[in-house]
Amino acid sequence: MKLLRxxxxxxxxxxxxxxxxxxxxxxxxIRVITTTPELADMGKQIGKELVQVESLTRGVEFMxxxxxxxxxxxKLNRADILIEMGLDLEISWLPALMEVANNSKIxxxxxxxxxxxxxxxxLEVPRSVDRSEGDVHPKGNPHxxxxxxxxxxxxxxxxxxxxRNYPQHKPVFEKNLNAYLNELDKAIAxxxxxxxxxxxxxxxxxxxxxxxxxxxxxxQQVGMIEVKPGIEPTPNHLISLTQKMQQEKAxxxxxxxxxxxxxxxxxxxxxxxxxxxxxxxxxxxxxDSYIKFIDYNxxxxxxxxxxx
Amino acid sequence: xxxxxxxMPAVAASVFVIVxxxxxxxxxxxxxxxxxxxxxxxxxxxxxxKALRRIDQLEKxxxxxxARLGQVEKSVKAVQxxxxxxxxxxxxxIDATAEHRAKAGGxxxxxxxxxxxxxxxxxxxxxxxxxTGSKEGVEVEEAAMVTTSLPLNLQARAGRxxxxxxxxxxxxxxxxxxxNTPLSLERIVGGESKxxxxxxxxxxxxxxxxxxxxxxxxxxxxxxVRLDDTKSRSWSRFTYLGRLQTYFxxxxxxxxxVGSSLAYTPSIxxxxxxxxxxxxxxxxxxxxxxxxxGSTLYQGFTVGAELFGNSERVERExxxxxMFAPGGYAYAEAKLTREWAAGFLYDNAPSLASxxxxxxxxxxxxxxxxxxxxxxxxxYSYLDDKVREERSERGHQFFLQWxxxxxxxxxxxxxx
Numbered sequence: 001m002k003l004l005r006x007x008x009x010x011x012x013x014x015x016x017x018x019x020x021x022x023x024x025x026x027x028x029x030i031r032v033i034t035t036t037p038e039l040a041d042m043g044k045q046i047g048k049e050l051v052q053v054e055s056l057t058r059g060v061e062f063m064x065x066x067x068x069x070x071x072x073x074x075k076l077n078r079a080d081i082l083i084e085m086g087l088d089l090e091i092s093w094l095p096a097l098m099e100v101a102n103n104s105k106i107x108x109x110x111x112x113x114x115x116x117x118x119x120x121x122x123l124e125v126p127r128s129v130d131r132s133e134g135d136v137h138p139k140g141n142p143h144x145x146x147x148x149x150x151x152x153x154x155x156x157x158x159x160x161x162x163x164r165n166y167p168q169h170k171p172v173f174e175k176n177l178n179a180y181l182n183e184l185d186k187a188i189a190x191x192x193x194x195x196x197x198x199x200x201x202x203x204x205x206x207x208x209x210x211x212x213x214x215x216x217x218x219x220q221q222v223g224m225i226e227v228k229p230g231i232e233p234t235p236n237h238l239i240s241l242t243q244k245m246q247q248e249k250a251x252x253x254x255x256x257x258x259x260x261x262x263x264x265x266x267x268x269x270x271x272x273x274x275x276x277x278x279x280x281x282x283x284x285x286x287x288d289s290y291i292k293f294i295d296y297n298x299x300x301x302x303x304x305x306x307x308x
Numbered sequence: 309x310x311x312x313x314x315x316m317p318a319v320a321a322s323v324f325v326i327v328x329x330x331x332x333x334x335x336x337x338x339x340x341x342x343x344x345x346x347x348x349x350x351x352x353x354x355x356x357x358k359a360l361r362r363i364d365q366l367e368k369x370x371x372x373x374x375a376r377l378g379q380v381e382k383s384v385k386a387v388q389x390x391x392x393x394x395x396x397x398x399x400x401x402i403d404a405t406a407e408h409r410a411k412a413g414g415x416x417x418x419x420x421x422x423x424x425x426x427x428x429x430x431x432x433x434x435x436x437x438x439x440t441g442s443k444e445g446v447e448v449e450e451a452a453m454v455t456t457s458l459p460l461n462l463q464a465r466a467g468r469x470x471x472x473x474x475x476x477x478x479x480x481x482x483x484x485x486x487x488n489t490p491l492s493l494e495r496i497v498g499g500e501s502k503x504x505x506x507x508x509x510x511x512x513x514x515x516x517x518x519x520x521x522x523x524x525x526x527x528x529x530x531x532x533v534r535l536d537d538t539k540s541r542s543w544s545r546f547t548y549l550g551r552l553q554t555y556f557x558x559x560x561x562x563x564x565x566v567g568s569s570l571a572y573t574p575s576i577x578x579x580x581x582x583x584x585x586x587x588x589x590x591x592x593x594x595x596x597x598x599x600x601x602g603s604t605l606y607q608g609f610t611v612g613a614e615l616f617g618n619s620e621r622v623e624r625e626x627x628x629x630x631m632f633a634p635g636g637y638a639y640a641e642a643k644l645t646r647e648w649a650a651g652f653l654y655d656n657a658p659s660l661a662s663x664x665x666x667x668x669x670x671x672x673x674x675x676x677x678x679x680x681x682x683x684x685x686x687x688y689s690y691l692d693d694k695v696r697e698e699r700s701e702r703g704h705q706f707f708l709q710w711x712x713x714x715x716x717x718x719x720x721x722x723x724x
Contacts, residue, residue, distance in 0.1 A: 070555035104457035
């Protein structure tokens with residue numbers, strides 16, 4: 001009996017000690033939650049050992065249809081910093097989670113909320129916001145992460161946001177940011193050279209998320225599979241899109257986390273090549289960092305153009 | 309002179325020798341210096357080019373930022389000067405059905421035009437309201453204030469709202485996966501858990517989601533007409549609630565959510581029990597979801613079930629007897645494509661006064677989501693009714709439902 005009591009007390013003490021140690025170890029690091037894997041990658045690059053970073057999404061999701069999982073709530077509840085893409089990219093799921101996360105310091109507008117869209121030259125800001133135009137984003141196209149030059153601004157915003165909250169670590173964040181930007185700049189120069197064969201290539205996209213990517217690398221968008229953003233195509237729309245693709249000699253059909261049914265149907269009718277690209281980083285070892293993700297998209301597209 | 313003449317060639321020769329010896333060295337020194345200069349210039353040129361490229365890039369970014377800032381400034385000015393600048397988010401849901409009930413006949417049922425309004429109040433609270441017009445009139449379904457920055461993981465809510473009882477009781481009917489409120493929910497809970505009162509939520513600091521709610525209300529249930537909540541009364545005649553809710557990710561794509569609720573009224577004065585015995589309403593809810601992360605637009609499967617139990621005193625010939633009425637519903641819905649979903653609802657609804665008598669409902673349904681904001685649904689129901697209280701609650705029934713959403717419309721976390 002005595003032995004049992006002693007054993008139980010020992011286990012309890014060890015558990016308490018471990019818990020204490022665990023929380024002390026955790027307390028040393030800044031808890032950063034990001035909405036996408038590329039933001040997590042940048043957060044890690046800039047915060048290094050000062051931060052503990054986790055992304056809510058895995059990188060395979062369609063950002064407008066991420067499930068509102070209650071398992072995200074404790075993560076948001078304990079976060080010191082939330083890094084989000086902004087421009088309403090997370091509108092369909094993040095505000096619902098924030099409702100119950102009981103963490104006022106990471107609410108929009110608060111110091112702990114880092115909005116990476118600050119300073120981005122936003123494309124496709126609608127002149128009038130009306131749902132007859134589909135699921136429009138009143139603040140403009142939020143898929144700016146696909147332009148690597150936006151990546152520089154995203155990284156800068158993360159460093160600024162971390163320094164705003166932890167000014168004592170500013171020199172470290174700045175040093176890490178500069179190292180990351182140097183690496184990114186080298187990659188950008190490489191991508192610009194790599195993307196030369198893409199100049200003027202005519203593409204059709206499933207959704208509107210490829211505008212920034214197309215602009216940066218000189219691709220020419222000639223049509224969209226969705227009738228309007230978020231609205232599946234009708235048979236008439238597909239017929240007119242097929243005709244347009246034939247007239248314009250569209251070479252490539254790009255889709256992301258959508259079904260390949262319509263892209264393949266269009267490809268069989270027009271001879272264009274179908275390619276699936278990633279609209280956010282993550283999802284596989286080939287795209288688990290921002291640089292690898294842009295690299296993967298470019299390489300996949302180049303291979304598709306070559307094939308076409 | 310002769311000596312000097314003699315010496316001349318020697319001097320000239322020496323000079324020649326010295327110069328010949330020195331010039332290559334000089335030339336050599338000059339060429340190495342030149343090389344160094346050349347490499348320095350080349351290096352500088354490279355650095356200059358690099359700096360120019362960087363300036364170019366920065367200029368581009370600056371121009372784009374300035375252009376954007378210009379746009380933003382303009383729009384900010386426009387927003388600031390608009391009289392509606394501080395208006396809350398407003399939206400409306402319209403829900404109508406065409407129905408045929410074998411025992412009651414047909415109806416164009418204008419079910420609801422629900423106006424939703426929400427905004428932050430200040431750094432400490434937000435508020436929302438749902439005001440619904442239907443063929444029965446206009447009603448404030450919800451109008452509540454919610455804290456946003458209470459310490460210790462607490463959140464308080466007060467006003468009129470759907471109390472945190474079970475799962476489906478907190479849905480506005482147009483948000484269901486099927487057409488009608490399950491009869492079990494309607495009879496036992498009173499439809500939506502509408503209540504005037506106050507609630508306190510606590511989020512446990514656990515690595516998984518665990519949330520508790522306690523609340524006190526005048527009464528519970530939108531259709532609960534047995535109690536009048538417009539008069540002051542003893543605190544023992546209020547309803548008090550406790551709920552515990554948790555959630556687990558089974559895999560990346562599968563999850564399970566479980567909740568248990570208890571609503572206790574110490575003394576309830578209803579026509580069946582004017583002396584006021586206690587009423588205990590219990591509920592257990594379970595939701596299983598299959599949401600393949602990579603294809604949530606096209607695939608998904610949800611099973612939702614709730615069991616309810618109502619315990620209250622009912623007058624019999626032999627005197628007052630405590631009766632326990634159990635009931636519940638279960639449904640499954642599969643997302644077939646981005647636009648189409650189909651499912652089946654089973655409903656088991658007892659009579660509160662005679663729990664032995666039940667209405668059992670079977671309802672297959674098919675939903676066509678034209679877009680995120682526009683939905684058509686067809687449902688067939690067969691109700692095997694042994695309760696015999698309402699003609700509309702028995703036999704074959706057909707529904708065609710059209711639901712649309714205008715503007716900003718969200719019921720947030722509870723309706724996920």
